[in-house]
Amino acid sequence: MSNQINGFDDMNTVLANERKIGGVIESDYLRLSTGDEYNNVCITKVELIGSALCSIGCVTEDGQQLIVNAKEVSIIYQPQHKKIYELKNQAFKHTKMNQKKKYLKRLFELNNGSHNPVFLEEAMLVIEDIGLKNVKQEVDVSAIYSEEKVYTIA
Template sequence: MLYDVNGLPDIDTVLSNERKLGGVIEAEKIKLRSGEEFSNPVIISISGTGTIHCTLGFYTTEGKRYIVNIDDISIIVQPTHKYIKDMKNSSYKKQKIEEKLKYLKRLCEVNQGCHTKTFKAELAAIVEDIGEEAANSLEISKVECCNGKVIRIA
Protein backbone atom coordinates (compact mmCIF):
# COMPACT_ATOMS: atom_id res chain seq x y z
CA MET A 1 0.00 0.00 0.00
CA LEU A 2 1.26 3.43 -0.88
CA TYR A 3 -1.36 5.47 0.99
CA ASP A 4 -5.04 5.86 1.81
CA VAL A 5 -7.08 8.06 -0.50
CA ASN A 6 -9.08 10.82 1.17
CA GLY A 7 -11.50 11.91 -1.54
CA LEU A 8 -12.26 12.42 -5.21
CA PRO A 9 -9.49 15.04 -5.67
CA ASP A 10 -6.92 12.46 -4.45
CA ILE A 11 -8.31 9.86 -6.85
CA ASP A 12 -8.13 12.35 -9.70
CA THR A 13 -4.52 13.24 -8.84
CA VAL A 14 -3.37 9.61 -8.74
CA LEU A 15 -5.12 8.76 -12.02
CA SER A 16 -3.76 11.88 -13.73
CA ASN A 17 -0.20 11.10 -12.62
CA GLU A 18 -0.24 7.33 -13.07
CA ARG A 19 3.00 7.19 -15.01
CA LYS A 20 4.94 9.08 -12.33
CA LEU A 21 3.24 7.52 -9.29
CA GLY A 22 2.52 4.01 -10.53
CA GLY A 23 0.00 1.78 -8.86
CA VAL A 24 -3.78 1.83 -8.91
CA ILE A 25 -6.67 2.90 -6.70
CA GLU A 26 -8.45 -0.14 -5.30
CA ALA A 27 -11.31 0.01 -2.82
CA GLU A 28 -12.58 -2.67 -0.47
CA LYS A 29 -16.08 -2.07 -1.74
CA ILE A 30 -18.22 0.30 -3.79
CA LYS A 31 -21.93 0.34 -3.08
CA LEU A 32 -24.38 2.07 -5.41
CA ARG A 33 -27.65 3.70 -4.37
CA SER A 34 -29.46 0.90 -6.23
CA GLY A 35 -28.02 -1.55 -3.68
CA GLU A 36 -25.43 -3.19 -5.94
CA GLU A 37 -22.14 -3.88 -4.19
CA PHE A 38 -18.77 -4.56 -5.75
CA SER A 39 -15.84 -6.05 -3.83
CA ASN A 40 -12.28 -4.95 -4.64
CA PRO A 41 -13.16 -2.62 -7.53
CA VAL A 42 -10.33 -0.68 -9.15
CA ILE A 43 -11.12 2.93 -9.94
CA ILE A 44 -9.96 3.58 -13.49
CA SER A 45 -11.37 7.00 -14.32
CA ILE A 46 -12.98 10.10 -12.93
CA SER A 47 -14.36 12.87 -15.08
CA GLY A 48 -15.99 16.23 -14.83
CA THR A 49 -15.24 19.88 -15.44
CA GLY A 50 -12.85 21.79 -13.25
CA THR A 51 -13.29 20.71 -9.64
CA ILE A 52 -16.78 19.28 -10.21
CA HIS A 53 -16.63 15.50 -10.64
CA CYS A 54 -19.50 13.92 -12.57
CA THR A 55 -18.66 10.27 -13.28
CA LEU A 56 -16.50 7.54 -11.82
CA GLY A 57 -15.32 4.51 -13.78
CA PHE A 58 -14.32 1.28 -12.09
CA TYR A 59 -13.37 -2.29 -12.98
CA THR A 60 -14.91 -5.20 -11.08
CA THR A 61 -13.41 -8.55 -10.07
CA GLU A 62 -15.62 -10.16 -12.73
CA GLY A 63 -13.90 -8.09 -15.42
CA LYS A 64 -16.75 -5.67 -16.07
CA ARG A 65 -16.28 -1.94 -16.50
CA TYR A 66 -18.78 0.45 -14.94
CA ILE A 67 -19.15 4.19 -15.41
CA VAL A 68 -21.52 5.68 -12.86
CA ASN A 69 -22.72 9.13 -11.99
CA ILE A 70 -21.14 10.35 -8.76
CA ASP A 71 -24.66 10.88 -7.36
CA ASP A 72 -25.38 7.16 -7.82
CA ILE A 73 -22.57 6.09 -5.49
CA SER A 74 -23.71 5.38 -1.96
CA ILE A 75 -20.31 4.55 -0.44
CA ILE A 76 -16.71 3.84 -1.39
CA VAL A 77 -15.07 1.80 1.38
CA GLN A 78 -11.32 2.15 2.03
CA PRO A 79 -10.03 3.45 -1.31
CA THR A 80 -6.26 2.90 -1.31
CA HIS A 81 -3.42 3.71 -3.68
CA LYS A 82 -1.65 0.34 -4.10
CA TYR A 83 1.12 -1.17 -6.14
CA ILE A 84 -0.18 -3.41 -8.91
CA LYS A 85 1.54 -6.40 -7.31
CA ASP A 86 -0.52 -5.86 -4.11
CA MET A 87 -3.96 -5.74 -5.77
CA LYS A 88 -6.73 -8.16 -4.78
CA ASN A 89 -8.69 -7.69 -8.04
CA SER A 90 -6.97 -10.45 -10.04
CA SER A 91 -8.71 -9.79 -13.37
CA TYR A 92 -7.54 -6.16 -13.53
CA LYS A 93 -4.16 -7.05 -12.01
CA LYS A 94 -3.45 -9.46 -14.87
CA GLN A 95 -4.48 -6.87 -17.47
CA LYS A 96 -2.44 -4.10 -15.84
CA ILE A 97 0.71 -6.25 -15.51
CA GLU A 98 0.48 -7.19 -19.20
CA GLU A 99 0.12 -3.50 -20.08
CA LYS A 100 3.14 -2.54 -17.92
CA LEU A 101 5.27 -5.37 -19.34
CA LYS A 102 4.48 -4.22 -22.89
CA TYR A 103 5.46 -0.66 -21.91
CA LEU A 104 8.58 -1.92 -20.11
CA LYS A 105 9.71 -3.92 -23.12
CA ARG A 106 9.25 -0.91 -25.41
CA LEU A 107 11.02 1.37 -22.92
CA CYS A 108 14.01 -0.96 -22.88
CA GLU A 109 14.08 -1.23 -26.68
CA VAL A 110 14.14 2.57 -27.01
CA ASN A 111 16.89 2.92 -24.37
CA GLN A 112 18.97 -0.05 -25.54
CA GLY A 113 22.64 0.61 -24.81
CA CYS A 114 21.90 3.95 -23.12
CA HIS A 115 21.05 3.29 -19.50
CA THR A 116 20.70 6.81 -18.15
CA LYS A 117 19.80 7.71 -14.59
CA THR A 118 16.27 8.69 -15.72
CA PHE A 119 15.80 5.36 -17.50
CA LYS A 120 16.99 3.40 -14.48
CA ALA A 121 14.69 5.38 -12.17
CA GLU A 122 11.66 4.69 -14.38
CA LEU A 123 12.68 1.05 -14.68
CA ALA A 124 12.98 0.73 -10.89
CA ALA A 125 9.57 2.35 -10.41
CA ILE A 126 7.89 -0.06 -12.84
CA VAL A 127 9.60 -3.08 -11.28
CA GLU A 128 8.53 -1.92 -7.81
CA ASP A 129 4.97 -1.52 -9.10
CA ILE A 130 4.56 -4.92 -10.81
CA GLY A 131 7.07 -6.94 -8.78
CA GLU A 132 10.40 -8.49 -9.72
CA GLU A 133 8.89 -11.84 -10.63
CA ALA A 134 6.66 -10.29 -13.31
CA ALA A 135 9.50 -8.08 -14.60
CA ASN A 136 11.85 -11.04 -14.87
CA SER A 137 9.41 -12.78 -17.21
CA LEU A 138 10.87 -10.57 -19.98
CA GLU A 139 14.02 -12.53 -20.79
CA ILE A 140 16.07 -10.21 -22.94
CA SER A 141 19.13 -9.03 -20.97
CA LYS A 142 20.08 -7.58 -17.59
CA VAL A 143 19.88 -4.00 -16.32
CA GLU A 144 21.02 -2.83 -12.91
CA CYS A 145 18.37 -0.71 -11.22
CA CYS A 146 19.09 2.32 -9.06
CA ASN A 147 18.77 0.28 -5.87
CA GLY A 148 21.52 -2.13 -6.99
CA LYS A 149 19.22 -5.02 -7.95
CA VAL A 150 19.77 -6.64 -11.31
CA ILE A 151 16.60 -7.13 -13.32
CA ARG A 152 16.51 -9.37 -16.41
CA ILE A 153 14.86 -7.25 -19.07
CA ALA A 154 15.75 -5.47 -22.29
Protein backbone atom coordinates in the same frame (compact mmCIF):
# COMPACT_ATOMS: atom_id res chain seq x y z
CA MET B 1 2.70 1.01 -0.24
CA SER B 2 -1.10 0.94 0.35
CA ASN B 3 -1.70 4.63 1.01
CA GLN B 4 -5.17 5.71 2.10
CA ILE B 5 -7.15 7.86 -0.36
CA ASN B 6 -9.12 10.65 1.30
CA GLY B 7 -11.42 11.82 -1.47
CA PHE B 8 -12.08 12.30 -5.15
CA ASP B 9 -9.35 14.94 -5.41
CA ASP B 10 -6.80 12.38 -4.17
CA MET B 11 -8.13 9.81 -6.65
CA ASN B 12 -7.89 12.28 -9.50
CA THR B 13 -4.33 13.25 -8.52
CA VAL B 14 -3.15 9.64 -8.31
CA LEU B 15 -4.72 8.74 -11.65
CA ALA B 16 -3.37 11.84 -13.38
CA ASN B 17 0.15 11.13 -12.11
CA GLU B 18 0.18 7.36 -12.65
CA ARG B 19 3.32 7.44 -14.79
CA LYS B 20 5.26 9.38 -12.16
CA ILE B 21 4.12 7.53 -9.04
CA GLY B 22 2.85 4.19 -10.32
CA GLY B 23 0.19 2.07 -8.71
CA VAL B 24 -3.58 2.04 -8.94
CA ILE B 25 -6.57 2.74 -6.69
CA GLU B 26 -8.45 -0.23 -5.26
CA SER B 27 -11.42 -0.11 -2.92
CA ASP B 28 -12.62 -2.94 -0.68
CA TYR B 29 -16.08 -2.42 -2.16
CA LEU B 30 -18.25 0.04 -4.04
CA ARG B 31 -21.94 0.30 -3.19
CA LEU B 32 -24.39 2.08 -5.45
CA SER B 33 -27.57 3.81 -4.33
CA THR B 34 -29.51 0.96 -5.99
CA GLY B 35 -27.96 -1.45 -3.47
CA ASP B 36 -25.64 -3.14 -5.99
CA GLU B 37 -22.28 -3.87 -4.40
CA TYR B 38 -18.96 -4.70 -6.07
CA ASN B 39 -15.95 -6.05 -4.15
CA ASN B 40 -12.30 -5.12 -4.82
CA VAL B 41 -13.15 -2.43 -7.37
CA CYS B 42 -10.30 -0.61 -9.11
CA ILE B 43 -10.98 3.04 -9.90
CA THR B 44 -9.71 3.90 -13.37
CA LYS B 45 -11.12 7.38 -14.01
CA VAL B 46 -12.56 10.32 -12.10
CA GLU B 47 -14.47 12.65 -14.42
CA LEU B 48 -14.62 16.25 -13.34
CA ILE B 49 -16.38 19.10 -15.07
CA GLY B 50 -14.66 22.11 -13.63
CA SER B 51 -14.56 21.32 -9.94
CA ALA B 52 -17.78 19.27 -9.95
CA LEU B 53 -17.58 15.48 -9.86
CA CYS B 54 -19.45 13.97 -12.79
CA SER B 55 -18.70 10.22 -12.87
CA ILE B 56 -16.18 7.56 -11.97
CA GLY B 57 -14.90 4.68 -14.07
CA CYS B 58 -14.00 1.40 -12.44
CA VAL B 59 -13.31 -2.28 -13.09
CA THR B 60 -14.97 -5.05 -11.06
CA GLU B 61 -13.49 -8.41 -10.04
CA ASP B 62 -15.31 -9.95 -13.02
CA GLY B 63 -13.51 -7.58 -15.38
CA GLN B 64 -16.65 -5.53 -16.02
CA GLN B 65 -15.98 -1.89 -16.76
CA LEU B 66 -18.44 0.45 -15.10
CA ILE B 67 -18.99 4.16 -15.56
CA VAL B 68 -21.04 5.35 -12.64
CA ASN B 69 -22.74 8.70 -12.25
CA ALA B 70 -21.40 10.36 -9.10
CA LYS B 71 -24.94 10.73 -7.74
CA GLU B 72 -25.35 6.93 -7.89
CA VAL B 73 -22.34 6.21 -5.63
CA SER B 74 -23.45 5.39 -2.11
CA ILE B 75 -20.05 4.41 -0.66
CA ILE B 76 -16.51 3.68 -1.78
CA TYR B 77 -15.14 1.76 1.17
CA GLN B 78 -11.41 1.90 2.03
CA PRO B 79 -9.96 3.21 -1.25
CA GLN B 80 -6.19 2.75 -1.28
CA HIS B 81 -3.33 3.57 -3.60
CA LYS B 82 -1.59 0.22 -4.16
CA LYS B 83 1.18 -1.19 -6.28
CA ILE B 84 -0.11 -3.42 -9.07
CA TYR B 85 1.30 -6.62 -7.59
CA GLU B 86 -0.67 -5.92 -4.35
CA LEU B 87 -4.10 -5.88 -6.02
CA LYS B 88 -6.85 -8.29 -4.96
CA ASN B 89 -8.82 -7.62 -8.17
CA GLN B 90 -7.22 -10.32 -10.34
CA ALA B 91 -8.92 -9.24 -13.59
CA PHE B 92 -7.57 -5.70 -13.43
CA LYS B 93 -4.24 -6.89 -12.01
CA HIS B 94 -3.73 -9.15 -15.03
CA THR B 95 -4.65 -6.39 -17.51
CA LYS B 96 -2.53 -3.72 -15.84
CA MET B 97 0.42 -6.10 -15.36
CA ASN B 98 0.42 -6.94 -19.08
CA GLN B 99 0.25 -3.25 -20.02
CA LYS B 100 3.20 -2.41 -17.77
CA LYS B 101 5.28 -5.37 -19.01
CA LYS B 102 4.67 -4.33 -22.60
CA TYR B 103 5.65 -0.75 -21.74
CA LEU B 104 8.79 -1.94 -19.93
CA LYS B 105 9.85 -4.14 -22.87
CA ARG B 106 9.47 -1.18 -25.21
CA LEU B 107 11.37 1.07 -22.79
CA PHE B 108 14.28 -1.39 -22.79
CA GLU B 109 14.20 -1.66 -26.59
CA LEU B 110 14.36 2.09 -27.04
CA ASN B 111 17.16 2.50 -24.50
CA ASN B 112 19.21 -0.54 -25.52
CA GLY B 113 22.72 -0.06 -24.13
CA SER B 114 21.96 3.37 -22.71
CA HIS B 115 21.60 3.72 -18.97
CA ASN B 116 20.75 7.38 -18.62
CA PRO B 117 19.20 8.47 -15.31
CA VAL B 118 15.75 9.15 -16.79
CA PHE B 119 15.55 5.63 -18.24
CA LEU B 120 16.82 4.05 -15.02
CA GLU B 121 14.33 5.97 -12.89
CA GLU B 122 11.36 5.09 -15.09
CA ALA B 123 12.37 1.44 -15.44
CA MET B 124 12.84 1.07 -11.68
CA LEU B 125 9.43 2.63 -11.03
CA VAL B 126 7.72 0.16 -13.38
CA ILE B 127 9.65 -2.78 -11.89
CA GLU B 128 8.70 -1.75 -8.34
CA ASP B 129 5.09 -1.35 -9.40
CA ILE B 130 4.64 -4.83 -10.90
CA GLY B 131 7.23 -6.66 -8.81
CA LEU B 132 10.69 -7.86 -9.82
CA LYS B 133 9.59 -11.50 -9.72
CA ASN B 134 6.86 -10.81 -12.29
CA VAL B 135 9.19 -8.80 -14.53
CA LYS B 136 11.99 -11.39 -14.62
CA GLN B 137 9.64 -13.89 -16.28
CA GLU B 138 9.46 -11.86 -19.49
CA VAL B 139 12.03 -9.04 -19.44
CA ASP B 140 15.79 -9.25 -18.99
CA VAL B 141 16.48 -6.55 -16.40
CA SER B 142 19.93 -7.80 -15.39
CA ALA B 143 21.59 -4.74 -16.92
CA ILE B 144 20.06 -2.43 -14.32
CA TYR B 145 18.75 -4.72 -11.61
CA SER B 146 21.11 -7.62 -11.14
CA GLU B 147 21.10 -9.66 -7.96
CA GLU B 148 24.86 -9.21 -7.67
CA LYS B 149 24.60 -5.42 -7.50
CA VAL B 150 24.24 -3.96 -4.05
CA TYR B 151 22.74 -0.50 -3.87
CA THR B 152 23.67 1.67 -0.95
CA ILE B 153 22.13 4.94 0.02
CA ALA B 154 24.53 7.38 1.60
